[in-house]
Amino acid sequence: MNMETPVIELRHVDKHFGLLHVLKDISLKVYRGEVVVILGPSGSGKSTLCRTVNRLETIDSGEILIDGEPMPAEGRKLASLRAKIGMVFQSFNLFAHMTILDNLTLAPVDVLRIGKKEARMEAMRLLERVGVADQARKVPAQLSGGQQQRAAIARALAMRPEAILFDEPTSALDPEMISEVLNVMTSLASDGMTMLIVTHEMNFARKVADRVIFMDDGMIVEESDPEAFFLHPQSERARDFLNAVHSH
Amino acid sequence: MKQTSIRDLLYETPGPAARKKIRVWTGVALAAIAALIALIVRQFAETGQLAERYWSFFAKATTWRFLGQGLLTTLEAALTGAAIAFALGFTLMRGKLRRNRILRGISTALIEFTRGVPTLLFIYFFFLVVPQMGWKLSAFWKITLPCAISACGVVAEALRAGVNAVPKGQTEAALSLGMTETRLFYRVVFPQAIRFVIPSLIAELVIVLKDTTFAYVVTCADLMQNAKVLISNYDAMLSVYLVVAVIYILINYLLNKLSDVLAVRLHSPAERSAAA
Ligand SMILES: Nc1ncnc2c1ncn2[C@@H]1O[C@H](COP(=O)(O)OP(=O)(O)OP(=O)(O)O)[C@@H](O)[C@H]1O
Ligand SMILES: [Mg+2]
Numbered sequence: 455m456n457m458e459t460p461v462i463e464l465r466h467v468d469k470h471f472g473l474l475h476v477l478k479d480i481s482l483k484v485y486r487g488e489v490v491v492i493l494g495p496s497g498s499g500k501s502t503l504c505r506t507v508n509r510l511e512t513i514d515s516g517e518i519l520i521d522g523e524p525m526p527a528e529g530r531k532l533a534s535l536r537a538k539i540g541m542v543f544q545s546f547n548l549f550a551h552m553t554i555l556d557n558l559t560l561a562p563v564d565v566l567r568i569g570k571k572e573a574r575m576e577a578m579r580l581l582e583r584v585g586v587a588d589q590a591r592k593v594p595a596q597l598s599g600g601q602q603q604r605a606a607i608a609r610a611l612a613m614r615p616e617a618i619l620f621d622e623p624t625s626a627l628d629p630e631m632i633s634e635v636l637n638v639m640t641s642l643a644s645d646g647m648t649m650l651i652v653t654h655e656m657n658f659a660r661k662v663a664d665r666v667i668f669m670d671d672g673m674i675v676e677e678s679d680p681e682a683f684f685l686h687p688q689s690e691r692a693r694d695f696l697n698a699v700h701s702h
Numbered sequence: 703m704k705q706t707s708i709r710d711l712l713y714e715t716p717g718p719a720a721r722k723k724i725r726v727w728t729g730v731a732l733a734a735i736a737a738l739i740a741l742i743v744r745q746f747a748e749t750g751q752l753a754e755r756y757w758s759f760f761a762k763a764t765t766w767r768f769l770g771q772g773l774l775t776t777l778e779a780a781l782t783g784a785a786i787a788f789a790l791g792f793t794l795m796r797g798k799l800r801r802n803r804i805l806r807g808i809s810t811a812l813i814e815f816t817r818g819v820p821t822l823l824f825i826y827f828f829f830l831v832v833p834q835m836g837w838k839l840s841a842f843w844k845i846t847l848p849c850a851i852s853a854c855g856v857v858a859e860a861l862r863a864g865v866n867a868v869p870k871g872q873t874e875a876a877l878s879l880g881m882t883e884t885r886l887f888y889r890v891v892f893p894q895a896i897r898f899v900i901p902s903l904i905a906e907l908v909i910v911l912k913d914t915t916f917a918y919v920v921t922c923a924d925l926m927q928n929a930k931v932l933i934s935n936y937d938a939m940l941s942v943y944l945v946v947a948v949i950y951i952l953i954n955y956l957l958n959k960l961s962d963v964l965a966v967r968l969h970s971p972a973e974r975s976a977a978a
Contacts, residue, residue, distance in 0.1 A: 537880025
């Protein structure tokens, strides 16, 4: 049994959208350095789960803890816990009116109170790392989708987060750009970044995941290591899901 | 980088047939305008409006200095009024976007009130009621404040439309980076919102400028008021109104041009930062 404090912990989280019960008694722990991949059919609640972790969605009941600290409903404390958890969105969500460089320095300067100059140097280093340093002075609309998503990952990294959430980071990308983003994520994983990833990229999931969580209908149906999950799924629903995916 | 204008986005480039059609209709329109002007001039000539005494005083420097002073007051009142309208409108917009029900209700009521009441009523209020309440205001403020109040509700709604047009993902990204709602509003949402609404804001500035022509009610020496003085001095109504109308048209035309320039500039921050 693991005795250290998880970076992310959900305890019996429930959530409804109106009458729709989208998260049903979800409990989940993500430990430092772990890569957890969430799989499941469309509408099973993966995005919602991901978004509740940093409270972009409110929850009805249960508890969310970051580094052992309960996530409050509002206020500065909430903001400072959010700052510890990066998030990468399907639609990138880079700040449209700013250059890529300013996208990376805004929050470090504003939230972490890092000096402008230092923030810029750090930003350039990160842009270098994800391979878009030459785009630093452009605005997001001037970049390809793949470049934007890599810049968005760099923006999350600029906050020196304890963990990063990814909600289908490659779903809005053309096929030839998917691998450049997945490569960046793979290298983050091997550098020991804690990651919670929602994805439909099965090969990638199998390669980087330390643990796979299979969701269906708002519940965690299965939780296992990737080899076990992909080779010997325990539940009927997971088998159906994998068959459907592989028949594509 | 090539600038694309709104027109480019809305219409495809005309082909040869369309171009021919455009040429024909341009010709027809120009002919119609020329005919109209000819008609007006003839009418003027017949009624003696072209007589020298109605126009000769425009050769005097004092006439133009007098009109210029009025114009300056008009611009001052319009710009001051617009600035106040922006400040009030911004505050009301913030209020209406609050979660707090009471603040939201008050802001909504004030927005509807200022939008619903004609400017002239506010002017009469400042002209007749405010002095009775013992608040001594100069003629300048008696015209500027009501014009500002009359515009602030529209400004608030324009700003709110802009804020709502900023994609939700922008806010979510800023929240996920640990920014507070206030900070992200000023750094992320509002700078984008203002770009969307610059044309409506300039349009509102034009309306404020036109509203200041009510200054005669409070005898503030704006362009319109000074024009009236000229009219009574020289007994020349038509010529003076014509000249003053042209001045107003020119100013408003320039404002609209400014709006186009600003819209293009603000839409390309990359070029700005590259130049910096
Ligand atoms: N803001 C919302 N309001 C109402 N219902 C919502 C909202 N967001 C999601 N839902 C519903 O909640 C359920 C779970 O949605 P969610 O986006 O979490 O699924 P998902 O597993 O991420 O699906 P996908 O693979 O298609 O992204 C769906 O039935 C969806 O229609
Ligand atoms: Mg989803």
